[in-house]
Amino acid sequence: MNKFIKNIIAFSLKNKAFTFVWVGILAIAGFVSFKNMPIEAFPDVTNTQIIIITQWNGRSAEEVERFVTTPIELSMSSVQKKSNIRSNTMFGLSIVTINFEDGVEDFFARNQVNVQLQTVDLPDGTEVEVQPPFGPTGEIFRYILHSPKKDSRELLTLQNWVVDRAIRSVPGIADVSVFGGQEKIFELNLDPRKLEQYKLTTAQVFEAVESSNLNVGGDVIERSGQSYVVRGIGLLQSTSDIENVIIRNDSGNPVLVRNVATVQEGSLPRVGQAGYNDMSDVVEGIVIMRKGENPLEVLEGVKAKIEELNTKILPKDVKLITVYDRKDLMDFTTSTIMHNLIEGIIFVTVIVFLFMADWRTTLIVSIVIPLSLLFAF
Missing domain, CATH: 3.30.2090.10 (Multidrug efflux transporter AcrB TolC docking domain; DN and DC subdomains)
Known part of the structure; x- marks a missing residue:
């Protein structure tokens, strides 16, 4: 091994121009890879997961468990390479989660679940939906709809029919969840005496x-x-x-x-309410990214779409206000890493110079650190 290392050093000293060229090429390639590498503040390392949500409005948890959750669980038991099946049943709602083993691709898992789901005999009136692929850290952006003239009912209507559809068209978006607002309905108040008449x-x-x-x-x-x-x-x-x-x-x-x-x-009867700062009744949207996408590219597309909505599509008195942007956290973590890296290089350089008392040795060590990082990228 020592002989091999000595041969590399000897070759590099004899062919200085060749060595400098290849080091430069590798450094440039490493820098380009670093700039194009996806950066994520919360990397998603979870296994593939498929979530089946079924709505059966007006039914008790016992009925939903018996006629919806249990048949789905039994059907999913034959799915290959699954690790476990979990379920949660509540009033009018069933949530079945299938977790898969390491290395199982989403396409393979989703195809099996969709095939088995077709064999389940569910009651009339049920609405089954297989959730798009996203992980527990998929939330990348939050916004609220603000208007000095419109109430939360009108804002929620705009969110459901305009904003939601526009944001879902951005590549890499898995879902858009909404909190707050009042869902508009038409009420008929019947007069019993006139019905009798x-x-x-x-x-x-x-x-x-x-x-x-x-x-x-x-x-x-x-x-x-x-x-x-x-x-x-x-x-x-x-x-x-x-x-x-x-x-x-x-x-x-x-x-x-x-x-x-x-x-x-x-x-409709409200089951919750969203507030922001001094506003007690707002409509909030949460943008969820698909699993495996590049957060920076997806966020750029979301911001471009929101700018288009604010300037060209929504009424002039309605604006989308950013509440949370994952890019702020990503920029902060990146700057923290760069700050610590520069500090480490400076400390190592100073300590080597104090102990070695030779500027050439110190320069070689200080150059090796960033080059090693670039070669790794």
Whole structure:
């Protein structure tokens, strides 16, 4: 081994130009690799994990456990290379988590889970969703919607129909979670005396409104060499649209919803509320990155999309305000590492010079440290 090292030293001394060129090439290649290397403040070292979320609204935890969670667990028991299956059941919600062994790729695991999920016989009304691939450290960005004029109900509507869809289009985004706000609904307050007067039932009113809330296709009318598509527009978009829905026709006299009920805008029962600084009721969005993506590239795409939303898409009185940015933490950790590295090089150089009392030896040692790091990259 000593002979091998001596031969390398002898070769380097005899071919100085060649040695300097290759050292320069390796140093440049190392610097380029360092600049292009993904940097993560919280590296995700967890195994592949697939989460199945099933909603069965209005059902107790016992019913969900018996008819949803248990069948899914039994079906997933035949999945290959899994390490364990865990579940959590609550009112109207089932969460089944399948953890896999080391080295199992997400595509392989997800394909098996999707195939087995097709064999599960679930009750009517259940909504099954396989979560996108993200880890416990996938949260990279938070924002709130702020407007001096609009309330949290209008802001949540903008979040669900505009902001959410725009941010999900950014490459590398797994999900966008929302907290706070009031979800808009239309409320029908029926008058029992008027229902008695018109001899109607609650079910008839419900069926009339439900059947009126849709668009229907028609036919094609040809005239003067052109074709005109005929279709019926019936989607309900306002309280007046609902009030004018016909429940029944009595001898040419239509009975409308407004004859037996009052219609108003309302909100679903709130299960939580988000606040920020002195604002007690805000809509907050949490951006979650896909597992294995480059955080810097994903954050650049998210910020560009938010800038586009603020300047071109959202109303002028609505702005997205950044609450948390993972890049701030990444910049801080990177600067801390560089600071410690420079301090280490200085301390080593000073100590070597004090003990060796030779500037050439000290220069060689001080150069070797950064070169070794660059060669490693």
